[in-house]
Amino acid sequence: MKTLYIQSFAGLKKYFGPTLEINAEVSSVGDLLKLLCERYPESSALLKASRVALNDIILSNDYNLNNHETIALLPPSSGG
């Protein structure tokens, strides 16, 4: 069981709030995204288009998550 802290931005905050603590049996980023889509099905379209970051690194879906990591969910950019 892992405890993960999810930080969301822009349109994703509607589904997860700015911060969300998750306690779940997940190994990878892919597992986490699948879990979030299952628990919050309305988020899935935007979530699937989003990047996932750990500090200043964009994570791939096969990154293995560590306990107590803070993961940022970054929807498609709309700067400028």
Added chain:
Amino acid sequence: MKPLRYSPPPAEDNKLAYLVENDIDLLGIMQKAHHPKAGGIVLFSGEVRNHHNEKHVTHLEYEVYIPLAEKMIQMIVSDAKEKWQLHFAHCTHRIGIVSICESAVVVVTAHAHRKEAYEANKYIIDRVKHEVPIWKNEFYEDGSSLWGGNCHCH
């Protein structure tokens, strides 16, 4: 979990910021862009307009993922400098509330020739808009708001 707060890095001589909370210093950036070998300097200012999709816009609010945003803007500017051999290039983006007719983002590029300065400038703003984790929340006269998100390049 504490919210991330933006703290500008300590001021250094000649160091221009990539992200600012207050008005972008367009003149300050231009002053640094002058170069004896640069015959063309291009300044792009992305400004807040008062309409979008037939709705009256009152202001925008920009949110940013700080750990990546500065690093990515810096990388994009650096890529442009190398690709076009620019004498100067910089991009500054506002965060927080930006009002109508204010600059939300500025890109300045300098090259011996205007063709390259224009091309590089467009390259930088296009990449910043598509890649950098910054989001605009658009507020309308009727009190509603809508997050942007027209970029689906990734």
